[in-house]
Amino acid sequence: MHEFGITSRIVAAVSRVASENGATRVIRVDLLIGQLTFLSPQQVKLAYDLLVKGTPLEGSELAIQASEGLVECRSCRHQREVKVQLPEDPNSFTDPLPLFACSECGGKVDVIKGKECEVTGIAIDS
Amino acid sequence: MVLSELTDAKGNRQEIHLKMDFLQEQGKMAEANRKLLDDHGVTMIDIMGSVGTGKTSLVEQLVRTLKERRRVIVLNGDLATTIDQDRILRHGVEAVQVNTGKECHLDAALVRSVLDRLDLDRIDLVLVENVGNLICPADFPLGSHKRLIVVSVTEGPYVAVKHPHVFAEMDYVAINKIDLAETLGVDVSKLVGDLMKVNPNVRIYQTSCKDGAGIPELIAGLIGET
Numbered sequence: 001m002h003e004f005g006i007t008s009r010i011v012a013a014v015s016r017v018a019s020e021n022g023a024t025r026v027i028r029v030d031l032l033i034g035q036l037t038f039l040s041p042q043q044v045k046l047a048y049d050l051l052v053k054g055t056p057l058e059g060s061e062l063a064i065q066a067s068e069g070l071v072e073c074r075s076c077r078h079q080r081e082v083k084v085q086l087p088e089d090p091n092s093f094t095d096p097l098p099l100f101a102c103s104e105c106g107g108k109v110d111v112i113k114g115k116e117c118e119v120t121g122i123a124i125d126s
Numbered sequence: 127m128v129l130s131e132l133t134d135a136k137g138n139r140q141e142i143h144l145k146m147d148f149l150q151e152q153g154k155m156a157e158a159n160r161k162l163l164d165d166h167g168v169t170m171i172d173i174m175g176s177v178g179t180g181k182t183s184l185v186e187q188l189v190r191t192l193k194e195r196r197r198v199i200v201l202n203g204d205l206a207t208t209i210d211q212d213r214i215l216r217h218g219v220e221a222v223q224v225n226t227g228k229e230c231h232l233d234a235a236l237v238r239s240v241l242d243r244l245d246l247d248r249i250d251l252v253l254v255e256n257v258g259n260l261i262c263p264a265d266f267p268l269g270s271h272k273r274l275i276v277v278s279v280t281e282g283p284y285v286a287v288k289h290p291h292v293f294a295e296m297d298y299v300a301i302n303k304i305d306l307a308e309t310l311g312v313d314v315s316k317l318v319g320d321l322m323k324v325n326p327n328v329r330i331y332q333t334s335c336k337d338g339a340g341i342p343e344l345i346a347g348l349i350g351e352t
Binding site for chain 2: 002004005006009010013017021023027034036037038039100101106107108109115116117118119120121122123124125126
């Protein structure tokens with residue numbers, strides 16, 4: 001339950017920020033999830049709905065946005081966007097090899113973007 | 127975590143802009159672990175792999191040799207039981223069982239809670255045996271200096287292409303149970319070729335915990351340059 005642990009930290013942190021700002025309840029939480037993480041948005045939502053019960057976040061909307069991947073080659077510095085199909089398509093990601101070797105020179109790439117799990121904003125009533 | 131700005135206060139509804147990254151937070155905790163280890167001259171190696179690839183057997187092989195040369199301690203990660211810790215303790219090597227309960231990976235904070243209890247000035251090497259899983263640990267760096275994946279020929283030849291993320295970040299791969307490759311008809315060269323494509327810098331060793339094949343080479347690779 002990878003998502004459960006991380007979502008519980010999100011709920012705790014948002015609760016703290018909300019209370020620091022005198023919120024009576026939280027209306028919306030904006031969450032950016034990088035497509036190169038192993039976080040499943042569906043699992044995060046499921047965990048969220050369970051974890052917010054009895055907190056000021058209960059009934060709030062969790063608005064998840066996906067951020068696409070960007071990789072850069074260590075050798076030639078070539079940057080390339082990496083598009084990952086969302087899990088609704090079970091046949092996606094069938095040929096992952098080009099993802100991790102540079103398409104120009106075959107070198108090792110580093111992930112520049114796509115590993116986020118970031119709360120970018122919240123809406124509260126105070 | 128930074129509360130960057132407060133905007134759009136309309137009546138009693140507020141939009142608050144935030145920048146709180148919960149995976150980056152993991153990365154920062156991992157960096158703090160690395161610094162703590164460096165300050166005490168300790169090397170930490172993270173050992174990952176699916177359930178049943180022989181991680182604990184390989185760690186047993188490593189400590190059997192390394193205990194003569196290094197002050198070594200093993201952290202055994204599992205959901206439950208102290209079976210792995212008990213296997214290490216039998217070699218006269220200190221071991222700490224880290225049970226995660228429901229979590230499918232160790233994280234930097236859990237490792238830190240163990241490191242904080244240890245006298246790091248009396249340790250040279252920490253071997254961390256992660257929870258048996260090839261997926262989740264990829265998102266959770268621990269602060270280790272080197273990362274090793276143990277795969278085994280019993281998993282078949284496709285494991286690297288099916289789990290590219292985790293292999294892309296590895297320093298070493300041990301292809302374990304190599305003594306069974308012929309019996310199982312597994313094409314090891316295909317697996318090696320795939321690994322090199324996913325991660326051109328990875329160092330690959332073919333090992334058997336049954337007859338000890340490849341273990342000295344793996345130890346030389348892992349420890350020789352520390």
